[in-house]
Each structure stands twice: as C-alpha cells, then as structure tokens.
Amino acid sequence: MSIDLYYNKFSGPSRAALMTVRQLNIDINLKQLDLSAGEHMTPEYLAINPNHKVPTLVDGEFVLWESRAIMQYLCNRYAPDSTLYPKDPKKRALVDRSLNFDFSFLAQLSEVMVF
Structure with a gap:
C-alpha cells in the first residue's frame, strides 16, 4: 500500500x-x-x-x-x-503542548493586530 x-x-x-x-x-x-x-x-x-x-x-x-x-x-x-510521540500521557501532553502552542500565541497576536 x-x-x-x-x-x-x-x-x-x-x-x-x-x-x-x-x-x-x-x-x-x-x-x-x-x-x-x-x-x-x-x-x-x-x-x-x-x-x-x-x-x-x-x-x-x-x-x-x-x-x-x-x-x-x-x-x-x-x-x-517512537519517542517522537511518546505513549506516556505526561510526556505526550508535553509534546501536544508544543504542537499546539501557536493556537494561544496567534490569538494574542490577533488582538494586538486588530487594535
């Protein structure tokens, strides 16, 4: 496949x-x-x-x-x-936090840009 x-x-x-x-x-x-x-x-x-x-x-x-x-x-x-995306929930949560960091950052940036 x-x-x-x-x-x-x-x-x-x-x-x-x-x-x-x-x-x-x-x-x-x-x-x-x-x-x-x-x-x-x-x-x-x-x-x-x-x-x-x-x-x-x-x-x-x-x-x-x-x-x-x-x-x-x-x-x-x-x-x-793979350790790239670990199975341990706490370690995976840290990876997920890094993957999704820009969600909160972009919201803050858009507030500044709008005003």
Missing part, C-alpha cells in the same frame, strides 16, 4: 509533516503542489481535500489533512513505540 503526501516546499505545515516522515524513516510518495499555479484548487485535489490546503496525506483509502493530525497519525500508525 502506498502513502502519498501532497505538500508545498514553502508551507511550514508541509515541512513539519515532511520532518516527521524523515524522522520516522517512512517510505512515502511526495507530491509537490504549485500553489501559485492553483494546483490545490483542481477538481482532483479538491476530491481528496475540500479544504484545499497542504499538507494532505493519502494512506490507501484513508485521507487526512491538517499537519498536526498527520504527524500524530504517522507516529501512531508507523512508529507507535
């Missing part, structure tokens, strides 16, 4: 997913999309990701987008014993 990762090299979330793939040494088909040419808006791509963002992972019949979810899925599916 092949795994495809649709990405753009200038996308931070794409690079995060790519780093996870490399760290876990997963054999994957990389499919770069040219966002400036609108390749993320084609009917073929919209069929797998109606959100038309990158990255998108296609693992057989399973399709997943959102970089954090992709990174967590890859660890859970292909390296469940």
Whole structure:
C-alpha cells in the first residue's frame, strides 16, 4: 500500500509533516503542489481535500489533512513505540503542548493586530 503526501516546499505545515516522515524513516510518495499555479484548487485535489490546503496525506483509502493530525497519525500508525510521540500521557501532553502552542500565541497576536 502506498502513502502519498501532497505538500508545498514553502508551507511550514508541509515541512513539519515532511520532518516527521524523515524522522520516522517512512517510505512515502511526495507530491509537490504549485500553489501559485492553483494546483490545490483542481477538481482532483479538491476530491481528496475540500479544504484545499497542504499538507494532505493519502494512506490507501484513508485521507487526512491538517499537519498536526498527520504527524500524530504517522507516529501512531508507523512508529507507535517512537519517542517522537511518546505513549506516556505526561510526556505526550508535553509534546501536544508544543504542537499546539501557536493556537494561544496567534490569538494574542490577533488582538494586538486588530487594535
């Protein structure tokens, strides 16, 4: 079964997913999309990701987008014993905190930018 990762090299979330793939040494088909040419808006791509963002992972019949979810899925599916995403709830919580740090930071930044 092949795994495809649709990405753009200038996308931070794409690079995060790519780093996870490399760290876990997963054999994957990389499919770069040219966002400036609108390749993320084609009917073929919209069929797998109606959100038309990158990255998108296609693992057989399973399709997943959102970089954090992709990174967590890859660890859970292909390296469940990896220290990259530990099983221990406290250690995993620390990883999750780092993965989601920007949620609170961006809210604070938007308040400053709006005013």
